[in-house]
Amino acid sequence: MSGLTSYLPAFLGGVLIGTSAALVLLLLGRIAGISGIVANLLPPVGADWMWRAAFVLGLIGGPLLFIAVTGAPPEIEIAATPVTLVVAGLLVGFGTRLGSGCTSGHGVCGLARLSPRSIVAVATFMATAILTVFIRSHVL
Amino acid sequence: MKILSALAAGLIFGFGLTLSGMVNPARVLGFLDFAGEWDPTLAFVLAGAVLASAVGYGLMGRFAHPVFEGSFAVPTSRDIDLRLVGGSALFGIGWGLAGFCPGPAVASLSLGLGKSVLFVAAMLVGMVLFRLLPSAAPRARHA
DSSP: OOTHHHHHHHHHHHHHHHHHHHHIIIIIOOOOOHHHHHHTTSSSOOTTHHHHHHHHHHHHHHHHHHHHHHSSOOOOOOOSOHHHHHHHHHHHHHHHHHTTOOIIIIIIIIHHTTOHHHHHHHHHHHHHHHHHHHIIIIIO | OHHHHHHHHHHHHHHHHHHHTTTOHHHHHHHHOTTSSOOTHHHHHHHHHHHHHHHHHHHGGGOSSOTTSSSOOOOOOOOOOHHHHHHHHHHHHHHHHHSOOHHHHHHGGGGTOHHHHHHHHHHHHHHHHHHHSTTOGGGTTOO
């Protein structure tokens, strides 16, 4: 895919993600950070778990809504081996908690509100992600 | 209404992730591969998302409080510390290894792929491991 056929869905999808973040902020007063929302659903759950559970339920329903609307399943290709996925999952879970956010909380929300912490976080995880891909694809 | 609006927001988020291609780890890795055949499309996802989100944060000043809550719970910390940088660095390595970050990974659970279930299970274990750190508690509730 190239040109408008891939840029337009990418941009529109992004606008929907940002719209969701704006709704979470203006309706619920919260940051739409997925790692934080998910982590706070792990026991012992806080008093405010219901909106988080509803949000996650909706999030999981998103791809199904896509299939219902477009009539086709989304393209998805997971090349990583099971061992790599486990190591990556542990790093993503632990790292997002230690760093207080991920692509949504620091990226979509933090950059939009020009949070200095989020700008540093995004620059850091983009750099290590790009370096990791570089080493795996072009060095090893 | 509060719960219903959270459900709707989640649905919009998950639909956006799917439409944009973020849910596909192969696309994400193509975006992160600057030295290979770099696929720039996902930069448009971030641009669209930050733009729309910024409209929300711009409107925040016009609201005395969120529609369904008494006050806004937005982080106010400005400290750039080792936790922030170290945690983000580890997250980036994991993201670069698998091509999954938390949102797309959780959304993809509905597609019935064993590999995304495995990734999410490991991610949850990583979150629990963090909680077990004695020094973890104070910041754990942030974004």
